[in-house]
Amino acid sequence: MNDHAATTPGDQFGHLLDHEYDGIREYDNPTPGWWHLIFAGTVLFGVVYFSFFTFSPMAWTPQSALAAAQTREFQRLFAEIGELAPDEPTIRSLMGDEKWMAVAQGLFATNCVSCHGPEGQGLVGPNLTDDAYKNVMTLTDIPRVITDGAANGAMPAWGARLHPNEIVLLSAYVADLRGKNLPGPRGPEGDTIPPWD
Ligand code: HEC
Missing domain, CATH: 1.10.760.10 (Cytochrome c-like domain)
Structure with missing residues (x-):
């Protein structure tokens, strides 16, 4: 964290990151854990769903x-x-x-x-x-x-x-x-x- 970040208005959004592109800067707001969980869950579901309905003899049409x-x-x-x-x-x-x-x-x-x-x-x-x-x-x-x-x-x-x-x-x-x-x-x-x- 540098001095500039500490005095920036809007600090309640988290701390401002160091880098800057074309004058645009960003706060350090990682996506929350529950969001990652849902994302990983849909990927896992997709893999299981695809494998079951493509390869399993127990799959139905x-x-x-x-x-x-x-x-x-x-x-x-x-x-x-x-x-x-x-x-x-x-x-x-x-x-x-x-x-x-x-x-x-x-x-x-x-x-x-x-x-x-x-x-x-x-x-x-x-x-x-x-x-x-x-x-x-x-x-x-x-x-x-x-x-x-x-x-x-x-x-x-x-x-x-x-x-x-x-x-x-x-x-x-x-x-x-x-x-x-x-x-x-x-x-x-x-x-x-x-x-x-
Ligand atoms: C692939 C074509 C085809 C399918 C499917 C089919 N039929 Fe036929 N059916 C015929 C033909 C051709 C005749 C005439 C046979 C002949 O020239 O002696 C016939 C004759 C008949 C006759 C006797 C009619 C007559 O004038 O003597 C009956 C009753 C009959 N079909 C019932 C059925 C029923 C019930 C089904 C379904 C379970 C069925 N058919 C499915 C082609 C078919």
């Missing part, structure tokens, strides 16, 4: 978190209804059931709309809202086609990818789509089949 949440939700729902049989009475009882058809709509949106269109009106795959079908004559043909696929995999086999209950729910949803008669890009394909009832 938004997609995997959603899939896990969906699986938990389906397990909860399926515990409620037990095992659904892919038969006519079961499919009929689910058709028009608002709650289960809402679940099925989610499944359809995730797995089927890329080929059958957002409303089932057809795209790469046939229109599911009209009365013409290629592989379906009766209600129970629907779970069979979904499980085994058709046309050498042009319609994929979902048996190994979906829970059996999901296939029955989707079957009821597909059966419900019939009669909406939405205009699709492909026109009717296959034969006109007798009504479900």
Whole structure:
């Protein structure tokens, strides 16, 4: 500390340092300890966060978190209804059931709309809202086609990818789509089949 510093007004800000650049001088005010702690903390957090989400097999992505949440939700729902049989009475009882058809709509949106269109009106795959079908004559043909696929995999086999209950729910949803008669890009394909009832 020199004489000049001791007599400078504003000494309450701490003592004035010796150096001077272009007439500018500065007080000795180090950043406080808590500030350093927060700074070091954010750096440490960044290192841990980056390493965990980049390298750890236990890290999750938004997609995997959603899939896990969906699986938990389906397990909860399926515990409620037990095992659904892919038969006519079961499919009929689910058709028009608002709650289960809402679940099925989610499944359809995730797995089927890329080929059958957002409303089932057809795209790469046939229109599911009209009365013409290629592989379906009766209600129970629907779970069979979904499980085994058709046309050498042009319609994929979902048996190994979906829970059996999901296939029955989707079957009821597909059966419900019939009669909406939405205009699709492909026109009717296959034969006109007798009504479900
Ligand atoms: C990769 C495209 C693709 C996806 C994804 C797909 N389908 Fe298909 N689907 C097709 C094609 C193509 C056909 C027609 C097969 C044929 O020509 O015999 C078909 C046929 C069907 C049929 C029989 C229709 C008929 O006229 O006989 C049903 C029912 C069906 N799909 C339901 C579903 C459901 C439910 C899903 C979702 C789980 C699904 N599809 C996902 C392409 C797809």
